[in-house]
Amino acid sequence: MGEPQGSMRILVTGGSGLVGKAIQKVVADGAGLPGEDWVFVSSKDADLTDTAQTRALFEKVQPTHVIHLAAMVGGLFRNIKYNLDFWRKNVHMNDNVLHSAFEVGARKVVSCLSTCIFPDKTTYPIDETMTLCLRRAYFQQYGCTFTAVIPTNVFGPHDNFNIEDGHVLPGLIHKVHLAKSSGSALTVWGTGNPRRQFIYSLDLAQLFIWVLREYNEVEPIILSVGEEDEVSIKEAAEAVVEAMDFHGEVTFDTTKSDGQFKKTASNSKLRTYLPDFRFTPFKQAVKETCAWFTDNYEQARK
Amino acid sequence: MGEPQGSMRILVTGGSGLVGKAIQKVVADGAGLPGEDWVFVSSKDADLTDTAQTRALFEKVQPTHVIHLAAMVGGLFRNIKYNLDFWRKNVHMNDNVLHSAFEVGARKVVSCLSTCIFPDKTTYPIDETMIHNGPPHNSNFGYSYAKRMIDVQNRAYFQQYGCTFTAVIPTNVFGPHDNFNIEDGHVLPGLIHKVHLAKSSGSALTVWGTGNPRRQFIYSLLFIWVLREYNEVEPIILSVGEEDEVSIKEAAEAVVEAMDFHGEVTFDTTKSDGQFKKTASNSKLRTYLPDFRFTPFKQAVKETCAWFTDNYEQARK
Numbered sequence: 142m143g144e145p146q147g148s149m150r151i152l153v154t155g156g157s158g159l160v161g162k163a164i165q166k167v168v169a170d171g172a173g174l175p176g177e178d179w180v181f182v183s184s185k186d187a188d189l190t191d192t193a194q195t196r197a198l199f200e201k202v203q204p205t206h207v208i209h210l211a212a213m214v215g216g217l218f219r220n221i222k223y224n225l226d227f228w229r230k231n232v233h234m235n236d237n238v239l240h241s242a243f244e245v246g247a248r249k250v251v252s253c254l255s256t257c258i259f260p261d262k263t264t265y266p267i268d269e270t271m272t273l274c275l276r277r278a279y280f281q282q283y284g285c286t287f288t289a290v291i292p293t294n295v296f297g298p299h300d301n302f303n304i305e306d307g308h309v310l311p312g313l314i315h316k317v318h319l320a321k322s323s324g325s326a327l328t329v330w331g332t333g334n335p336r337r338q339f340i341y342s343l344d345l346a347q348l349f350i351w352v353l354r355e356y357n358e359v360e361p362i363i364l365s366v367g368e369e370d371e372v373s374i375k376e377a378a379e380a381v382v383e384a385m386d387f388h389g390e391v392t393f394d395t396t397k398s399d400g401q402f403k404k405t406a407s408n409s410k411l412r413t414y415l416p417d418f419r420f421t422p423f424k425q426a427v428k429e430t431c432a433w434f435t436d437n438y439e440q441a442r443k
Numbered sequence: 444m445g446e447p448q449g450s451m452r453i454l455v456t457g458g459s460g461l462v463g464k465a466i467q468k469v470v471a472d473g474a475g476l477p478g479e480d481w482v483f484v485s486s487k488d489a490d491l492t493d494t495a496q497t498r499a500l501f502e503k504v505q506p507t508h509v510i511h512l513a514a515m516v517g518g519l520f521r522n523i524k525y526n527l528d529f530w531r532k533n534v535h536m537n538d539n540v541l542h543s544a545f546e547v548g549a550r551k552v553v554s555c556l557s558t559c560i561f562p563d564k565t566t567y568p569i570d571e572t573m574i575h576n577g578p579p580h581n582s583n584f585g586y587s588y589a590k591r592m593i594d595v596q597n598r599a600y601f602q603q604y605g606c607t608f609t610a611v612i613p614t615n616v617f618g619p620h621d622n623f624n625i626e627d628g629h630v631l632p633g634l635i636h637k638v639h640l641a642k643s644s645g646s647a648l649t650v651w652g653t654g655n656p657r658r659q660f661i662y663s664l665l666f667i668w669v670l671r672e673y674n675e676v677e678p679i680i681l682s683v684g685e686e687d688e689v690s691i692k693e694a695a696e697a698v699v700e701a702m703d704f705h706g707e708v709t710f711d712t713t714k715s716d717g718q719f720k721k722t723a724s725n726s727k728l729r730t731y732l733p734d735f736r737f738t739p740f741k742q743a744v745k746e747t748c749a750w751f752t753d754n755y756e757q758a759r760k
Contacts, residue, residue: 222603223603224598224599224602224603225596225599225600225602225603225604226603228592228595228596228599229538229542229596229599232534232538232592233538236531236534236535240531277526277584278526278527278530278584278585279527281526281527282524282525282526282527282528283527
C-alpha cells in the first residue's frame with residue numbers, strides 16, 4: 142500500500158460494526174485531519190482469528206496507528222451460552238492484532254474493553270485502576286504505546302438489533318418495532334431494575350479519535366457519561382417507548398435473568414482531560430437511533 | 444497409534460521437565476496401573492505454541508487423558524524481564540493443548556497452575572476459591588494471567604461442552620531434573636548450583652535478597668492421584684501445610700547443610716525479594732487425602748543436592 146501519506150495511516154478493525162461505523166461517519170463529516178489516512182476493515186477483509194490472514198492484512202495496510210474494535214460480542218444471553226467461544230475467539234483476535242501491529246512497527250494501538258469485564262463484587266464507581274492491561278506487557282518489554290478505552294453500554298445506528306444475541310437497547314428498539322407492527326405488548330426481559338450508563342456511538346467515536354491523537358497512557362481510560370446519568374432498564378425502555386410513540390402495554394418477564402445489577406463507572410479521568418465534552422442527551426440519542434432503525438429496517442442487522 | 448490399550452492413554456506434555464520427569468520415575472517405579480499407557484512428550488516431539496504441530500501430535504497419540512505440564516517458566520528475574528513472552532507463549536500453548544484435547548475427545552485434562560499467580564494483596568492462607576480475586580504480583584503478571592486463564596478456559600469447556608478439564612496448584616516445586624540455571628531458575632535449584640560453585644571455587648555463598656520471604660516447597664508428586672480420582676473442575680492446591688512454610692534463609696541453610704558447605708553465607712539485599720509470602724492452604728487436599736505423607740524437607744533437599752552433584756554435566760543449567 143506504500144508509505145502512509147502525511148503522518149498517520151489508521152487501521153480500524155471492526156470497521157463495519159456499531160462503533161466502527163460511527164467513527165467512519167464522524168471522520169467523513171469532517172473530524173479527520175490532513176495527513177490522516179483512515180482505513181476501515183471488516184471480516185470481509187480478513188479473519189482476524191487467523192494469524193496468517195491478520196499478518197497479511199497488516200503487511201498490506203502498513204498502519205502507523207490502529208483502532209482495534211473487532212471482537213466477538215453479544216448481549217447477556219449469548220454470552221451465557223458460549224463462554225468458551227467468547228474467550229477463545231477474542232483472545233486469538235486480540236493477540237493476532239496486537240502482535241501484527243507490533244511486528245509492522247505501529248506507533249500506537251487503541252483497543253476496546255468494556256465495563257462489563259470489571260470485578261462483579263466491587264465498590265462503586267469502578268475506575269481504570271481496577272483493570273490489568275496486557276498492553277502493559279508490550280510497554281514493559283518493548284516500550285510500545287498500546288492502550289485501551291473502556292466504554293460503558295454503547296448504542297446507535299448500525300448496531301446488532303437481534304433480540305436473542307444483541308444488547309439491551311437495540312433489543313428493546315426491535316421489540317417495540319415488532320410490538321407496534323403486530324399490535325401486541327412490549328415484554329422486557331428481567332425486572333427492569335438493573336442500572337446502566339449508555340453512551341451514544343457518535344459521542345464515543347469522537348472520543349476514540351481524541352484518544353488516538355492525544356491520550357498516551359498505557360493504563361486504559363473509561364469513556365462514559367457520568368454516574369448521575371445512569372438509568373434503569375425500565376427507564377431505558379420508557380425512552381424507547383416514547384421515541385417510537387408506542388401506546389401498547391409494557392410488561393416485565395421476571396423469569397429472565399437480570400444480568401449484573403449495576404456496573405457504575407467513573408468518568409473522572411475523562412473529565413480531567415476533557416472537562417467540556419458534551420454528550421448527546423440520552424433521549425435525543427435514543428430518538429435518532431430509533432429513527433435510523435425504522436428507516437433502515439430491511440438492511441439492519443437483526 | 445491405534446486404540447489405547449486397556450482403558451487409558453495418558454499424554455504428559457512437558458515430559459522432560461522437573462515435574463514430568465518425576466511422574467515418569469514414579470510410574471516406572473510401580474505407580475502405573477494395568478491398562479494405563481503413559482506417553483511422555485517434550486518440545487522435541489512438537490512445538491506446542493504451534494497449533495498445527497499440537498493438533499498433529501494429539502491426532503497421532505489419541506490420548507484419553509492429558510497431564511499438561513508444558514509451559515514457559517522461570518524464576519523471579521526472568522519473569523521480570525519477559526512478561527510479554529511469558530503471557531503469549533503460555534496462552535498459545537495452553538489453548539493449543541486444551542483445544543486439541545477437546546477435539547480428539549480426551550475425557551480429562553489436568554493442567555498445572557502455581558501459587559505465584561494468586562492476588563498479591565490477599566488474606567492468608569490462600570485457597571482455591573481466591574485465584575481471580577485481584578491482580579497478581581507485578582513481577583510475573585504475564586505468567587500469572589496466562590495460568591489463570593487455564594482455569595477460565597477449563598470452566599468454559601465445562602459450561603459449553605461438559606468436559607472435565609481441571610488443574611492443580613502446586614507451591615514451589617523442586618527436585619532432580621530441575622533447571623539449575625542461576626539467572627533463570629527458581630530459588631532452591633539456584634541455591635544448590637550456587638553452593639556447588641562456591642565449594643569448587645572456595646568463595647562465599649551470596650543469597651539474593653534479604654532471605655526473609657517465605658515459601659512452601661513441594662517435592663513429592665500427587666498428580667497421578669488427581670488424574671485418576673479428582674473430578675472437580677475447580678482446581679486443587681497441592682502443597683505441604685502452612686506450618687511447613689520456610690524462609691529463603693532457612694532454605695539456604697538446608698542446602699548448605701546438605702552439601703556440607705563451610706564457607707561464608709551473605710545476603711545481597713540490593714536484589715529483589717519478589718513476593719514476601721504466598722502461603723497456601725492444603726485443606727482441600729487433606730479432605731481428600733488425610734494420610735498422605737510428604738517427604739521431609741531436609742531429606743528432599745539432600746536427595747536433590749546429591750542428584751545434582753552426581754549429574755552435574757548433563758543437568759540443565
